[in-house]
Amino acid sequence: MPRIAIAHDYLTQRGGAERLVLSICRAFPEAEIHTLFYEPDQTYPEYRGHRIRTSVLNRIGPFRRDPRLALPLLAPVASRMRIDADVVIASSSGWAHAFPTRGRRIVYCHSPARWLYLPHDYLGQAGRLDPKRLLLGALTPLLTPWDRRAARQADAYLANSTVVRERIRKVYGFDATTLFPPFSPDIAEGAQEPIPALAGWAGADGTEGGHHLVVSRLQPYKHVDRVIEAFRSLPDQRLLVIGRGPEGERLRALAPPNVMLVEGLNDAQMRWAYGNARALVAASHEDFGLTPLEAGAHGVPTLALRAGGYLDTVLENVNGAFFEEPTAAAIRECVERAAASTWDATAIRAQAETFAEDRFIDGLRSAVAGLGIEPTSEPISGREGGRHG
Template sequence: MTARRPTSTAHPRIAIAHDYLTQRGGAERVVLSLARAFPDAEIHTLFYAPDQTYPEFRDMRIRTSGLKSIGPFRRDPRIALPLLAAASSRMRIDADVVIASSSGWAHAFPTAGRKIVYCHSPARWLYLPEDYLGDAGRLDPKRLLLSVLTPALKIWDRRAAMTAHRYLANSSVVRERIRRVYRIDAPTLFPPFSPAVAEGEQEPIPELAGWAGADGTAGGHFLVVSRLQPYKHVDRVIEAFGGLPDERLLVIGKGPEKERLVELAGENVRLVEGLSDAQMRWAYGNARALVAASHEDFGLTPLEAGAHGVPTIALRAGGYLDTVEEGVNGLFFEEPTAEAIREAVHRFDENPPEERTRIIDRAARFSEEHFVDALRIEAGRMSGVSA
């Protein structure tokens, strides 16, 4: 991984790259943290859909690819898969240091200077295809297309990884994945939870009036915050609560599974999306516990819940091993099945964590301040200027 080192200046030009800004998720919140760390940085991304992602991006300088004018691609970038490698290879960025927040595309953006890749995961569709495809059948068009594209995309992807000057992993499991896929040893820098979710006034969610209390202000629900993708196992959580009629489950998220999950949900389950930060604070702050059932690369939502003193019931796997400490801020179940989740809820009911201060202190270890300081140091090293 060698390339020309840019000439040092007193004020190195920093740019931010991200795959695409078309949804509200943990990776997009990381980009907001990057933008707060480097407020003068331009953001480079394949697609930007202002109405689909966080409103804070409207005030930032964002440059997109030539595919941006195709509406269906903005709504669901996955359908543009055959075109994205070529589009990424043309996203040249003129800056001294580029910080690329990547799950498969931004790490390939060509740069005039040095590139730091903050990796959320090597591309799932290449290296964890079953997670990406979910229950897609043998003849499903997505599966057939991916089988055709994968050999060439793996070659392209590994070459793209070699253009980076520094790789950082967002969790222990991603660090191991990067080592296995790219043969790169990437130090771990945990992402922060968003201060926008943790701090400020709360606003009840109108759709929950009557279900969450007559005035919509009562809490006591269990909570899922997740993209509605097959590998997130939200269906298993809903199935679990089908056998817990006295408990209530609130699911916050959007994605291709939405219609199926709505049909699966019983009277004690509600699905909502597009909430404001104040409504997210209400959802977290009034929850009994967060339920996290997917194989996550990093367990961010337990930190967001923990900032409110709310514990997590989590799958013992992946990034949750970094953020959930049994007996301190939550408990684990061993497999993503409705039976295991239901049993974990019963255990939680019998012995819930009661020390909210310990839960909040645990979350505070993953502050945005620590994350920002670490990245400024990395950018300073790359540019030859002290942070």
């Protein structure tokens, strides 16, 4: 019987790509996961129930907690992550598409590597002599041909959005099929749990809703600082920011009293944050961006930058509104405009349902079937690194 395996760059955070891999697991529940790093305490607890194989670098704690520290080593190690399977589904933003296999390979591309093709997004405001910029400058001439060779080895390429499909065409010179990610059923359904850290900020016991919400990794290109600055001039409005990342300390220092930053929430607390929000604010140039769908599943509108993947998921005046540039002034104007609008929660939920998980799973299984191999799964053996689960 044909065997299916799942590959992913690394499981070290709680983001949209990591949630998407859980959806792939639900499509092929017996498939083993292969990844460079796995840090159970930093990603979704559902992974504890899966068989996971990691690279040899996973034994090094600092690398496991922050894979960017291992950047010079990742290409050669990825090239040794051999997977013995008939079909590998690689969820990739730069590494998993290069894991070698004797079988067929489908790449689900979140974006061609940002550090190679969108270095400004990756580096943010790092100075000319910043060590990260110097290191990336030295590695780019080596990593670019390696990355393009790996991309050409795929049997099928799936793009997670219209903008990523165009980026794949520009970077690799071939066409990809668009398969939109689903929103997570774990966020949309189930009990809600208030966030203890909000006591005294969202009412005495922390259960007062009506906040605006940002759910984002705290990276420079996410423009969370611009959203915080917008709410500095809206002192009667509360902004809840959920996420972690290298910008965390700076953003906490920047935040006025009506802005609260939290991290490490469980799914029930995320459901409370979404379900009690007035609106989601999404200010970054996202390749896709699942958060408008997660908010929409709760009937909550999104105020988004008119760019990137938000053009796929946000219908103006149906499930959200747009601002034209990621500036504090533009964000503030959009918040005020949305507050004066009337939103139909039923229509918002209907838009989210067009991205439901069953549609994604059907599309992924169809891609596997298109290879001429019936999609069934059995345990898979690997050779590199350790095994978990």
